[in-house]
Amino acid sequence: MTRLLAALALVLTALPLAAEPLRLLMVEKKDCIYCAAWDRAIGPGYAASDAGQAAPLTRVDIHGPYPDGLALARRPFVTPTFILLDGGFEVGRLEGHMTAAQFYPALNALLDQAR
Template sequence: MTRFLAALVLALTALPAAADPLRLLMVEKEGCVYCAAWDRNIGPGYAASDTGRAAPLMRVDIHGPYPDGLALARRPFVTPTFILLDGGSEVGRLEGHMTPQQFYPALSALLDEAR
């Protein structure tokens, strides 16, 4: 029985990190003109894009509350800030306003690094 439990624990702890979903956390604040520009220019098509399917969007106000269990490199201070999360841990970050022509390639590069 002890060998079975040890094998089970080993199997559970050896799950690949890819088992945790990638998510994109958008840190925003009310009245942010750059957040509104993202909502207008990128937001409508994000969920249907390749990057949107790879990293679904979650939103949080810069003042919180933040989801439990996040491990961020540092507290965001610019809005919008986009934090790529792998199972709750930050693996990349984009800060500030970007056009769609800047945003998608930058996020794709973060996704490539995370995989």
Template sequence: MPDTQNRRSFLAGVTAMTLAGAGLTALGAAPLYANPVTIDWDAAPVRLMMVEAKGCIYCAAWNREIGPGYPASAEGRAAPLLRLDIDGAWPNGIALERRPTITPTFILLRRGAELARIEGYPGDQFFYPVIAQMMTRAGIKPAA
């Protein structure tokens, strides 16, 4: 049986690997994006908030596979993207059921109130169908 110091070192390493594998970063890390002070909900009352983390491989996959085309998609026109860093500051007026702990997390918002969420990136084959289903359940029609 390992001694106490070795056990602590082992557990710290496992914890760090688990956090890194889940796409999480240590508290206090620099935010990826400057957070908006205010959000113009009149300009776009529905938004898709993407909560991400620096070093998250699933966020990087979304950015590569979906990100470039999202603003031009029907879903992107109906719910423009609002990006936030999981460790960064949060804009005032956001009402969530619970704070995200997984990256990426996609939260559909209407005027700052959470309507639905998906935790994790389901992959390029499933992302749009899942988002479309979230919108349908919330009574939002993707823009034609």
């Protein structure tokens, strides 16, 4: 297990996402009903929202491949997981399904923490 974590940390060290100050990484899985619910309820308006303007969305499958150079606190295991990245480094995360009324305040708290 330690070798796996060390390998994961090594794989996530070169940083194309570092050019972006803040990004929201959505970790999803094919046929995830909660990811589909997010796509229906929140996804269409996310890019135009204040949060979406502050932290544009990047999607990745839970099984990868992940963008190079991420520095994550731990490997995601729940979908959807939303990881706020500042220059490729994890600031915080939201795990599991949330309604829009839950999602935006929680994400705004992470954005405030990052500023």
